[in-house]
Ligand SMILES: [Zn+2]
């Protein structure tokens with residue numbers, strides 16, 4: 001299956017790759033971070049602002065949009081791009097992860113997942129086919145297959161069952177996306193590798209998915225409660241076996257150092273609520289670690305969050321002002337921090353791409369991480 | 382006292398006036414609406430966005446900014462304009478009204494008001510001089526004197542006492558603003574006419590303030606709980622006697638029809654939380670009355686809030702999308718409605734100015750109000 005993916009450069013000292021992924025709504029330069037727009041909006045930001053901050057692709061959420069306002073309504077209104085006025089590519093999560101983290105009374109059967117909506121208790125069924133239909137309704141550029149994503153504490157037996165189901169569902173979804181013409185129209189569908197911390201399960205899952213020939217592959221079940229030292233091995237278990245010519249998307253991670261390490265291991269795409277969620281908690285990312293704007297030392301700090309981001313108007317507000325907004329509970333505070341943090345993540349990916357092209361990614365990412373960790377961090381990662 | 386105010390046109394069929402008020406941070410075309418930026422931010426909007434929406438002048442609040450982050454800190458950081466990055470004129474309220482509506486355990490003495498902060502219980506004292514000092518710290522272009530603003534149900538005796546104190550405090554503030562050079566540097570200070578529904582008290586208060594020769598006059602104590610039919614008479618009692626060549630600012634009002642009627646009575650400036658507060662409640666102003674976006678009928682409404690506002694990107698989102706954001710509790714919903722409502726108020730003032738210049742304001746404002754009230758209104762004013 002052609003993924004429209006092209007590798008443009010490979011780093012000399014690591015497995016980092018620089019690529020370009022074609023979609024129905026334009027190309028995406030990888031490695032890339034995708035700001036999270038769960039409910040059809042990236043918290044408080046206008047689409048134009050996202051573009052100005054450097055966003056190339058955003059993420060929407062199948063679980064949430066299916067419940068509200070429903071994918072049928074969004075389809076009737078012209079699709080998710082038109083609905084939210086974002087003209088670039090959109091990747092949609094399959095909803096599997098949210099069912100396990102948000103929904104009540106879920107029952108997993110081989111046919112799919114039955115659960116109660118966390119909004120109104122209504123019974124909802126997600127099957128592999130239904131999940132493709134939802135994403136077709138949304139007009140997703142990159143759709144995910146339904147998967148089962150067990151928590152970190154799951155037993156070996158539970159992980160085996162989850163992998164088995166994930167493979168079965170992926171096969172159904174892949175066939176259905178073919179039959180319905182979804183793939184042929186140019187939409188991508190990614191398979192999701194599960195298997196938790198078990199190398200053999202991860203590789204078994206990957207092998208089965210590769211056999212199905214997806215346009216791209218996601219690595220799921222990372223950052224689901226496991227200790228940090230278990231995260232990276234789960235990613236490398238997968239990147240070692242996934243095809244070199246297809247994009248690799250690590251779902252739902254992570255901190256800036258984690259992203260840089262995963263890029264070194266050959267990952268291409270990321271999404272994470274961290275920059276937007278930390279913003280709402282009054283926290284700004286900088287190259288010297290995180291700043292907690294609630295800290296009294298910013299009371300009279302007339303500097304911007306980062307000198308380098310002063311080229312945009314929205315980067316010119318002072319720490320003292322943003323601190324005032326956060327303390328006063330004014331939403332402009334979290335809007336400005338969201339803009340900053342999203343830009344920080346996107347800018348980090350831009351730097352990563354440049355250093356892969358220059359061939360010095362390995363050395364650069366290590367010194368970047370050292371400086372970040374050495375900074376006067378107020379907040380543990 | 383020169384107010385830097387120039388009357389450019391007077392309507393043929395009403396007392397409406399078209400003017401221009403010079404300030405240290407640029408000129409303001411009247412009649413004008415001033416978006417409310419209580420805590421140094423107009424809820425969720427960036428200064429650039431305010432300019433794009435047509436804002437010429439915004440309001441800051443002495444009571445709030447004095448408590449947090451304090452006017453001394455703002456002064457140290459370069460003043461309120463620099464702090465919030467708004468380069469246009471700023472009018473600051475004196476804080477008198479907020480003491481009466483927000484503060485606990487207030488004690489009014491002839492020297493000033495002593496109260497407990499609604500934030501932390503700290504004792505705060507506002508005197509006529511202190512209130513000028515605070516506004517000088519902020520760098521206000523148009524400062525208000527401390528006044529006493531009794532509620533609608535106040536007895537005649539209480540209103541008499543409030544007017545007496547308001548006059549005494551205005552005299553002290555006026556003298557102090559002269560002595561300290563605040564006026565000479567080009568800042569304006571407005572006296573505030575109180576007197577509730579009592580014509581003789583309003584006129585006694587106005588006469589005393591006129592004698593003190595302020596650069597402009599505010600009409601306070603309107604919309605403090607009285608029935609709507611008592612609001613307009615309180616305004617006309619004042620506009621009848623206030624000098625024709627000075628700006629007249631009606632504080633804290635009102636609905637679009639009320640603003641148009643007050644302009645017909647000769648008022649020039651307005652501020653009101655209504656457009657921003659209604660936005661946070663999911664309500665949009667239109668020329669055919671208010672829309673409650675929570676209403677199910679907007680579920681699949683692919684039209685923008687108002688065709689005429691589609692020239693700006695932010696006016697192009699559909700009612701269905703904004704409804705989705707409001708129902709989902711996404712802040713972009715209230716940000717988009719705030720932009721719309723602020724623009725609606727500013728655009729209404731622009732139309733008023735044009736019709737005063739054309740000399741047909743009287744007829745135009747009546748037909749505007751008729752259409753607005755005839756619209757399928759879902760929400761009573
Ligand atoms: Zn998943």
Ligand SMILES: [Zn+2]
Nearest residue numbers: 477478530601
């Ligand atoms: Zn007042």
